[in-house]
Amino acid sequence: MSTDDSTTATTGTARVKRGMADMLKGGVIMDVVTPDQAKIAEDAGAVAVMALERVPADIRAQGGLARMSDPDMIDGIIEAVSIPVMAKARIGHFVEAQVLQSLGVDYIDESEVLSPADEANHIDKWPFTVPFVCGATNLGEALRRISEGAAMIRSKGEAGTGNVIEATRHMRQIRADIRRLSTLDETELYAAAKELRAPYELVAEIAGSGRLPVVLFTAGGIATPADAAMMMQLGAEGVFVGSGIFKSGDPVKRASAIVQATTFHDDPDVIAKVSRGLGEAMVGINVSTLPESEQFAKRGW
Amino acid sequence: MDLTIGVLALQGDVREHLLALAELGVLARPVRRPEELDSVHALVVPGGESTTMSKLAVDFGLLEPVRERIAAGMPAYGSCAGMIMLGTTVLDGRPDQRTFGGIDMVVRRNAFGRQVDSFETDVVLDGIEGHAFRTVFIRAPWAEEVGPQVEVLGRIEGGPADGRIVAVRQGRVMATAFHPEVTGDLRVHEAFVDLARGVLIGSADE
Numbered sequence: 001m002s003t004d005d006s007t008t009a010t011t012g013t014a015r016v017k018r019g020m021a022d023m024l025k026g027g028v029i030m031d032v033v034t035p036d037q038a039k040i041a042e043d044a045g046a047v048a049v050m051a052l053e054r055v056p057a058d059i060r061a062q063g064g065l066a067r068m069s070d071p072d073m074i075d076g077i078i079e080a081v082s083i084p085v086m087a088k089a090r091i092g093h094f095v096e097a098q099v100l101q102s103l104g105v106d107y108i109d110e111s112e113v114l115s116p117a118d119e120a121n122h123i124d125k126w127p128f129t130v131p132f133v134c135g136a137t138n139l140g141e142a143l144r145r146i147s148e149g150a151a152m153i154r155s156k157g158e159a160g161t162g163n164v165i166e167a168t169r170h171m172r173q174i175r176a177d178i179r180r181l182s183t184l185d186e187t188e189l190y191a192a193a194k195e196l197r198a199p200y201e202l203v204a205e206i207a208g209s210g211r212l213p214v215v216l217f218t219a220g221g222i223a224t225p226a227d228a229a230m231m232m233q234l235g236a237e238g239v240f241v242g243s244g245i246f247k248s249g250d251p252v253k254r255a256s257a258i259v260q261a262t263t264f265h266d267d268p269d270v271i272a273k274v275s276r277g278l279g280e281a282m283v284g285i286n287v288s289t290l291p292e293s294e295q296f297a298k299r300g301w
Numbered sequence: 302m303d304l305t306i307g308v309l310a311l312q313g314d315v316r317e318h319l320l321a322l323a324e325l326g327v328l329a330r331p332v333r334r335p336e337e338l339d340s341v342h343a344l345v346v347p348g349g350e351s352t353t354m355s356k357l358a359v360d361f362g363l364l365e366p367v368r369e370r371i372a373a374g375m376p377a378y379g380s381c382a383g384m385i386m387l388g389t390t391v392l393d394g395r396p397d398q399r400t401f402g403g404i405d406m407v408v409r410r411n412a413f414g415r416q417v418d419s420f421e422t423d424v425v426l427d428g429i430e431g432h433a434f435r436t437v438f439i440r441a442p443w444a445e446e447v448g449p450q451v452e453v454l455g456r457i458e459g460g461p462a463d464g465r466i467v468a469v470r471q472g473r474v475m476a477t478a479f480h481p482e483v484t485g486d487l488r489v490h491e492a493f494v495d496l497a498r499g500v501l502i503g504s505a506d507e
Contacts, residue, residue, distance in 0.1 A: 008422050008423050008459070009420040009421070009422040009459075009460055010420055010421050010422070011417065011418065011419060011420045012417075013420075013421050015421060015437055015483060015484070016419045016420060016421060016437060016438075016439060019314075019419075019437055019439050019480060019483045020416055020419065020439050020440070022313075022314040022317060022348070022483060023313055023314055023348045023349050023350065023381070023382070023439055023440075024349075024350070025312070025313060025314055025315070025316070025349070026310070026311070026312040026313060026315065026349070027312045027313075027349070027350060027353055042352065042395070044356075045352070045353045045356040045357060045360075046353070047312060047349070047350040047353050048350070082352065082393060082394065082395065082410065082411065083350055083352060083353075084350075084415075084416060084440065101417060104415045104417060106415055106416035106417075106440070107416065129417045130416060130417050131416065259353070259356075259357070260357070260360060260361075263310075263311055263312060263333065263357055263361075264333065264361075
């Protein structure tokens with residue numbers, strides 16, 4: 001948190017960080033690897049882009065370590081668009097995060113899609129001015145990330161597969177965990193916090209409010225307008241689309257269709273209309289055929 | 302007739318505005334379609350991404366109906382992206398970006414910088430009683446130029462942006478570059494509800 005001495009202005013407050021995610025709600029954040037793709041995303045109505053060197057499907061296909069992107073590449077995308085630009089740091093790699101903040105990215109995704117840099121600790125996100133989004137598979141994991149300073153949560157899903165089954169599981173799990181908390185009495189919340197391996201104060205807050213204290217998006221395997229709409233109906237407040245757009249036959253059309261389906265997620269007529277003539281969807285992967293070592297969602301703790 | 306205020310729900314922090322209005326005892330509902338616009342007396346345009354709202358408003362046939370309603374005197378209030386949508390000219394926007402109009406002003410997008418420059422500060426607002434308003438600016442715009450009929454309600458004090466216009470009103474349309482809806486301070490919404498209620502009562506008397 002820093003203060004400009006000449007004014008009462010304060011940057012990097014929790015309200016400013018969490019508020020930024022509030023402004024993305026109802027929107028679609030798209031993975032892009034070039035300035036041209038970033039422009040296509042902006043033209044389609046994306047609320048932000050995620051700048052990275054390889055989309056998850058290519059990270060999966062090519063193997064090897066995946067790290068923070070080249071600063072030149074991120075700069076190029078920042079230059080190309082006027083909407084917010086996010087970028088990924090490895091789990092626990094606080095120096096990659098420092099670099100991304102110094103480049104002026106608008107949000108950092110501490111992401112399991114990259115190779116983790118610390119097997120015990122995630123980044124302490126509170127000292128940063130830039131806000132962070134983190135993945136979660138259940139409520140306990142979401143709350144641990146929030147207690148470390150995450151200002152936004154997304155489901156992990158299984159990135160780069162074009163298969164929503166894991167994102168569905170994570171969205172349902174997080175929502176079910178929240179619903180369960182609201183049925184407990186005050187005494188039971190202490191044991192619930194222990195089970196969730198999460199701070200009691202956050203658990204008690206959610207039991208009362210019935211929702212996370214930060215915005216909840218979905219990510220990991222979303223490939224069609226109907227996928228995006230289903231995640232919204234399952235309680236997501238917005239959608240990350242990774243490989244699903246630029247690994248498809250007609251990215252321009254598909255990007256716009258997913259944006260429209262996200263806004264009108266409860267209107268099957270709109271979803272039907274925008275789902276027509278989109279060309280080939282990305283080739284998907286059955287998650288059950290992936291060996292555990294290749295499942296990104298298992299990364300992070 | 303009960304006052305009903307719509308919140309444009311194409312994208313953005315719709316929920317926060319609906320809650321603020323509900324807390325003030327107003328019937329508030331999301332507006333995504335022209336027929337939903339027909340059933341409201343006033344409209345809030347929320348914070349969010351103005352380029353996304355502009356595109357969706359065009360795609361789903363809301364741009365012209367909202368423009369026409371505002372031109373015909375419907376009260377409107379916009380925060381942040383909503384301020385951009387209620388301006389007449391946008392700087393640093395997309396070439397195809399459209400607005401609803403309502404306030405004769407030139408608005409600069411992301412005027413204060415990127416997210417790392419987003420901030421909170423105190424702003425004194427004309428017509429809002431009590432202490433200075435704790436304001437939250439998120440990749441916020443400012444009004445770079447305003448027409449003669451525009452009332453300036455608040456400016457930044459001190460720092461590099463000293464004097465920049467961040468709250469305005471022209472007739473029945475209000476806009477703030479900041480987000481009162483994320484602060485829990487309802488005084489800006491209250492002023493808008495009073496304005497909208499006055500217009501509704503006035504039209505019933507005619």
